Amino acid sequence: MGTGASTGVPMIGCDCVVCRSGNPRNERTRSSILVRANGKNILVDTSPDLRIQSLKNHISRIDAVVFTHPHADHILGIDELRTFNFWQKEEIPIYADPETLGTIMRMFPYAFSEENRGGLTRPRLAPYEILGPTLIRDLLVTPFPVKHGPVYNHALRLEGVVYLTDCNEVPEAGMEVMKGVDTLIVGAVLYEPHASHFGIWQALELVERIRPRQTFLTHLSHRIDYEKLKSELPPNVHAAFDGLTVSVPRPDVSLAS
Ligand SMILES: [Zn+2]
Numbered sequence: 001m002g003t004g005a006s007t008g009v010p011m012i013g014c015d016c017v018v019c020r021s022g023n024p025r026n027e028r029t030r031s032s033i034l035v036r037a038n039g040k041n042i043l044v045d046t047s048p049d050l051r052i053q054s055l056k057n058h059i060s061r062i063d064a065v066v067f068t069h070p071h072a073d074h075i076l077g078i079d080e081l082r083t084f085n086f087w088q089k090e091e092i093p094i095y096a097d098p099e100t101l102g103t104i105m106r107m108f109p110y111a112f113s114e115e116n117r118g119g120l121t122r123p124r125l126a127p128y129e130i131l132g133p134t135l136i137r138d139l140l141v142t143p144f145p146v147k148h149g150p151v152y153n154h155a156l157r158l159e160g161v162v163y164l165t166d167c168n169e170v171p172e173a174g175m176e177v178m179k180g181v182d183t184l185i186v187g188a189v190l191y192e193p194h195a196s197h198f199g200i201w202q203a204l205e206l207v208e209r210i211r212p213r214q215t216f217l218t219h220l221s222h223r224i225d226y227e228k229l230k231s232e233l234p235p236n237v238h239a240a241f242d243g244l245t246v247s248v249p250r251p252d253v254s255l256a257s
């Protein structure tokens with residue numbers, strides 16, 4: 001849905017070569033993915049650009065939302081869910097760790113209020129805490145904490161996919177969760193390391209350790225030109241771009257009782 005760092009690319013007021021390039025692959029809305037499984041659409045994070053992302057990708061239904069962490073670039077599109085409520089005529093379940101859920105409920109209390117009868121004016125959301133492996137619309141989702149500067153982000157294993165956006169260090173327990181993953185989507189804002197994000201080369205070191213079949217770099221800032229990055233990456237690692245679709249085989253998974 002989106003592959004940009006928190007400001008998006010182009011960045012407001014910037015006339016750098018990437019922001020001025022005119023290359024659609026350098027136009028990045030704020031980061032988010034949509035997972036299609038069992039005919040259901042599961043959205044990961046509600047980017048401030050959710051409206052335009054949904055229009056561009058012809059998304060007319062959201063069956064559930066999972067959040068990684070409560071930073072503005074990952075949650076501020078929550079109000080756009082009201083349009084999906086309008087068409088679907090039911091609450092949309094949202095899943096997050098308790099802290100993220102608490103922040104969202106404080107910021108958007110009107111989306112959870114009893115007297116909220118919907119219509120087009122307010123989202124109607126049903127909150128669920130996600131503490132460990134959880135079946136969400138029959139998709140097995142496993143959150144695992146990773147360091148994101150001074151805070152934690154909950155990276156997600158979604159069966160054969162790991163979505164690991166905002167992270168500068170993965171604890172050993174997280175490395176275990178990622179074992180055997182088919183597709184890794186990993187965030188890197190700059191080439192060089194950042195206080196709360198991987199640099200490109202750190203992301204590639206992680207790829208070396210995990211050895212997924214395919215990797216996509218996301219959450220990219222205006223310091224990264226798509227064509228240049230593409231020319232520098234190993235064959236199984238790709239620069240993601242808005243609108244990119246990838247197919248991932250579903251492993252045989254079950255939820256231990
Ligand atoms: Zn972010």
Ligand SMILES: [Zn+2]
Pocket residue numbers: 010011014015016017018019020222223
């Ligand atoms: Zn720029």
Ligand SMILES: [Zn+2]
Pocket residue numbers: 069071148166
């Ligand atoms: Zn963040």
